[in-house]
């Protein structure tokens with residue numbers, strides 16, 4: 001991956017929600033990582049670990065509490081910066097951010113919720129083109145019909161209403177609408193989680209084809225490690241809003257380092273790990289509340305390898321071998337590059 005260009009540099013990003021005068025919930029806690037151009041970047045972790053919040057902060061749908069989201073995509077040039085220099089999305093004005101929106105899109109778990117039941121499929125896609133391009137009505141119609149074809153629907157679907165479509169077809173419309181504006185980056189938040197196994201496979205295949213043909217980068221949020229393993233190039237594991245581990249997908253499944261990743265992977269059978277003669281580390285106990293997170297390592301209350309230091313000192317997040325990052329005191333002595 002080292003020859004890859006960086007599309008996003010996420011640095012020390014935090015997102016807190018103020019619940020009351022005294023209570024603050026840290027949903028994303030000081031995370032730093034890069035996203036490469038053209039990669040399928042996976043984000044996994046238990047419910048509530050901050051996956052969706054992180055995706056939304058990157059897209060600036062939520063305002064970051066602190067940190068940087070430096071974007072090196074085409075919008076940087078449209079805003080008179082070089083792509084190399086990039087632009088920090090957290091510091092843009094609303095007008096500048098509108099310019100960036102064309103580059104960055106989101107696909108949700110429930111496509112029905114993001115489609116207006118009174119609007120035809122064609123109108124939904126065409127509207128995205130009207131808002132973001134200078135195409136006239138005829139060209140919009142033509143482009144929409146092409147997009148329907150690209151996502152495996154028929155031109156006849158132009159006049160269909162969402163409720164006449166299956167779950168898979170609705171998600172195809174969601175994909176067509178997201179790619180209509182020719183984005184560089186799409187956050188997919190559990191985009192295939194609600195679909196049946198066979199439909200899921202078809203949609204993943206479609207997403208793969210689209211990313212190859214269109215120079216797209218995906219930020220793929222999922223709780224399904226099996227899907228992440230097969231679909232993603234790299235995978236980041238989040239726990240209580242913190243990054244535990246980040247590595248190429250194959251490396252993560254072969255050589256997981258963080259005890260949390262270990263329990264997470266062991267909790268899922270049938271992932272090709274059978275035959276590995278290792279003690280299974282079951283994940284026990286409740287996830288602590290992000291309102292009052294544990295001191296030291298966020299995972300220490302559930303970690304079977306917890307040491308004294310873990311209870312007081314938060315482990316640094318560091319690169320322990322090329323492209324393999326981990327935040328755990330077990331690896332404190334390894335050569336590392338902190339980022």
Ligand SMILES: Nc1ncnc2c1ncn2[C@@H]1O[C@H](COP(=O)(O)OP(=O)(O)OP(=O)(O)O)[C@@H](O)[C@H]1O
Pocket residue numbers: 017025026027045046047048049050051052053054223290
């Ligand atoms: N708008 C909000 N206001 C207050 N708290 C929020 C808000 N959105 C998310 N949270 C809290 O932030 C934490 C992270 O939530 P988030 O939805 O990002 O997790 P997730 O990993 O996407 O979970 P899931 O797998 O269930 O979708 C949770 O504790 C959640 O309750």
Ligand code: SF4
Pocket residue numbers: 258259260297298299300301303304305306307310315327328329330
């Ligand atoms: S730092 Fe300590 S508590 Fe945290 S995961 Fe590593 S060994 Fe477990």
Ligand SMILES: [Mg+2]
Pocket residue numbers: 051052053189
């Ligand atoms: Mg979520």
